């Protein structure tokens with residue numbers, strides 16, 4: 001997978017508007033169209049002390065996730081990428097789509113280093129995400145977070 005190209009595409013899409021809605025919408029579409037074997041790709045945003053569903057591609061998903069809950073909440077709380085080969089073995093995993101078997105969640109931070117969102121990818125294929133995918137997706141996430149003009153509240 002050519003993550004450099006994908007990252008360049010994210011940067012190019014970001015040039016027109018730094019608001020998180022079009023940026024994360026197009027970022028979701030890029031991921032979902034470009035990566036094989038995904039059943040969900042999108043973002044959750046930190047809002048009022050919890051994660052709330054943001055732009056995504058895939059089946060309708062749960063709207064709120066508490067800090068520390070599920071793979072998304074863990075990535076937010078621990079401020080690090082969480083890569084899971086088998087979600088059924090991850091304690092507290094939140095099953096939004098029964099087809100999901102593997103997952104990777106990467107935090108997006110503002111200029112101060114505060115986590116403002118998480119990028120979540122799900123796959124029906126066990127162990128879908130390799131260390132190489134993790135590296136490439138982190139590069140992609142860095143481009144996206146840098147393109148966003150983070151505001152005090154994301155909907156301000």
Ligand code: SME
Nearest residue numbers: 061070071072093094096
């Ligand atoms: N599985 C996630 C919840 C979000 S859905 O996968 C879209 C989790 O455990 O945090």
